[in-house]
Amino acid sequence: xxxxxxxxxxxxxxxxxxxxxxxxxxxxxxxxxxxxxxxxxxxxxxxxxxxxxxxxxxxxxxxxxxx
Amino acid sequence: xxxxxxxxxxxxxxxxxxxxxxxxxxxxxxxxxxxxxxxxxxxxxxxxxxxxxxxxxxxxxxxxxxxxxxxxxxxxxxxxxxxxxxxxxxxxxxxxxxxxxxxxxxxxxxxxxxxxxxxxxxxxxxxxxxxxxxxxxxxxxxxxxxxxxxxxxxxxxxxxxxxxxxxxxxxxxxxxxxxxxxxxxxxxxxxxxxxxxxxxxxxxxxxxxxxxxxxxxxxxxxxxxxxxxxxxxxxxxxxxxxxxxxxxxxxxxxxxxxxxxxxxxxxxxxxxxxxxxxxxxxxxxxxxxxxxxxxxxxxxxxxxxxxxxxxxxxxxxxxxxxxxxxxxxxxxxxxxxxxxxxxxxxxxxxxxxxxxxxxxxxxxxxxxxxxxxxxxxxxxxxxxxxxxxxxxxxxxxxxxxxxxxxxxxxxxxxxxxxxxxxxxxxxxxxxxxxxxxxxxxxxxxxxxxxxxxxxxxxxxxxxxx
Numbered sequence: 001x002x003x004x005x006x007x008x009x010x011x012x013x014x015x016x017x018x019x020x021x022x023x024x025x026x027x028x029x030x031x032x033x034x035x036x037x038x039x040x041x042x043x044x045x046x047x048x049x050x051x052x053x054x055x056x057x058x059x060x061x062x063x064x065x066x067x
Numbered sequence: 068x069x070x071x072x073x074x075x076x077x078x079x080x081x082x083x084x085x086x087x088x089x090x091x092x093x094x095x096x097x098x099x100x101x102x103x104x105x106x107x108x109x110x111x112x113x114x115x116x117x118x119x120x121x122x123x124x125x126x127x128x129x130x131x132x133x134x135x136x137x138x139x140x141x142x143x144x145x146x147x148x149x150x151x152x153x154x155x156x157x158x159x160x161x162x163x164x165x166x167x168x169x170x171x172x173x174x175x176x177x178x179x180x181x182x183x184x185x186x187x188x189x190x191x192x193x194x195x196x197x198x199x200x201x202x203x204x205x206x207x208x209x210x211x212x213x214x215x216x217x218x219x220x221x222x223x224x225x226x227x228x229x230x231x232x233x234x235x236x237x238x239x240x241x242x243x244x245x246x247x248x249x250x251x252x253x254x255x256x257x258x259x260x261x262x263x264x265x266x267x268x269x270x271x272x273x274x275x276x277x278x279x280x281x282x283x284x285x286x287x288x289x290x291x292x293x294x295x296x297x298x299x300x301x302x303x304x305x306x307x308x309x310x311x312x313x314x315x316x317x318x319x320x321x322x323x324x325x326x327x328x329x330x331x332x333x334x335x336x337x338x339x340x341x342x343x344x345x346x347x348x349x350x351x352x353x354x355x356x357x358x359x360x361x362x363x364x365x366x367x368x369x370x371x372x373x374x375x376x377x378x379x380x381x382x383x384x385x386x387x388x389x390x391x392x393x394x395x396x397x398x399x400x401x402x403x404x405x406x407x408x409x410x411x412x413x414x415x416x417x418x419x420x421x422x423x424x425x426x427x428x429x430x431x432x433x434x435x436x437x438x439x440x441x442x443x444x445x446x447x448x449x450x451x452x453x454x455x456x457x458x459x460x461x462x463x464x465x466x467x468x469x470x471x472x473x474x475x476x477x478x479x480x481x482x483x484x485x486x487x488x489x490x491x492x493x494x495x496x497x498x499x500x501x502x503x504x505x506x507x508x509x510x511x512x513x514x515x516x517x518x519x520x521x522x523x524x525x526x527x528x529x530x531x532x
Contacts, residue, residue, distance in 0.1 A: 040369045041405065047360065062498070
């Protein structure tokens with residue numbers, strides 16, 4: 001089983017992978033925003049999608065066909 | 068003063084007044100009201116005078132002055148305007164644009180007169196237009212309250228009659244939310260319908276251009292001038308112009324209307340749902356329809372927006388994060404940290420969701436849904452209580468708009484007459500490329516008296532706080 005997620009440890013490491021400095025005074029708010037995003041993303045990830053569903057290369061809400 | 072796109076076009080084209088007269092009245096209104104509302108961030112007076120004079124001389128010479136002859140308009144400050152820096156609500160340096168955005172060019176070619184640029188949330192990442200750099204845009208109906216966002220300046224300018232037509236953009240609700248809170252009509256066409264060339268984008272997968280007016284007919288006039296393919300925007304569809312103005316008079320005949328059920332019946336204040344029911348009753352919408360996985364769609368929209376927005380601004384986030392608005396900075400930085408699988412899954416879900424919605428539109432032509440979960444809240448208010456939950460006041464404003472724009476569906480925010488002390492509205496939603504249907508329903512609702520753009524009191528006495 002995966003370890004419990006620790007956003008306060010993850011955020012600085014992910015930022016360093018991008019060469020993105022995280023100012024100390026921003027860290028608390030950034031981690032809070034990331035926790036919100038992670039919660040929202042969890043809803044998306046929990047929605048199972050079959051392999052056949054592919055993202056559109058140029059997105060058209062009805063694949064370009066007229067109704 | 069002549070108010071509204073149609074009355075101005077009719078008067079200027081008939082020679083009852085000049086485009087220059089209309090322009091001067093517009094600037095008088097701006098001088099009288101912008102100080103307290105803070106909708107504009109820049110003016111284009113010299114250019115406007117020249118353009119208005121050109122419209123007048125075209126008419127005098129017997130030439131067609133255009134379908135929007137003499138109509139003053141203004142644009143959210145993420146649209147390129149030649150000679151102005153396209154600031155997109157940011158203080159980070161930007162060289163002046165060398166040419167107009169495609170939609171500014173289209174309106175100008177139709178005879179409309181650009182008068183200025185409008186306030187917004189920094190880089191469109193917000194729903195309240197409480198911009199730290201340029202100040203909050205105030206709601207013309209109550210100056211202590213937000214105008215909504217991110218196109219807050221665009222909605223407030225129209226509500227306060229400082230311009231009969233403005234342009235904004237809508238990624239998650241940024242046209243429909245401020246239109247609702249300011250009591251004006253706002254149209255977000257189908258994803259890919261209008262060119263975004265020359266606009267500073269936020270999240271290209273979801274960004275739409277849109278427009279604000281005080282009536283459905285005015286919106287139809289503007290929308291017809293804005294349509295058309297554009298190879299400079301890779302997402303812009305190759306469909307021909309499909310004029311909606313000739314369709315407006317068709318009314319509700321033959322349309323299957325339904326009220327959005329399930330997800331769209333909670334997470335807001337009771338007056339919001341009451342406004343939907345009032346509109347539905349007036350329009351004869353008795354069916355109910357559930358949108359599949361609407362809540363997941365909202366979450367997926369938030370993931371895509373956060374990741375694309377962060378990536379777009381990553382060089383500045385790395386080099387100068389301190390120059391960002393403190394209201395957007397933590398969310399941009401957080402978006403940069405998202406694992407890639409979140410984004411890819413959200414994009415694949417979007418395709419699934421669009422396919423599922425196609426089934427809904429086999430049975431239904433037009434869906435009515437709430438636009439915002441509550442009317443405008445006080446500037447500076449951080450949270451709201453809904454159903455015993457404490458929620459972010461600005462963030463929650465998109466709860467009903469995000470699942471609609473995520474599928475790229477055309478949607479129009481229409482103000483419901485006498486909804487309450489503050490403006491409220493509903494969304495009118497149709498299948499892709501059926502802007503004609505949402506405008507027909509909006510026009511029919513106006514004729515029935517259930518949709519009306521309220522006129523704010525013209526003085527500072529309109530604060531009810």
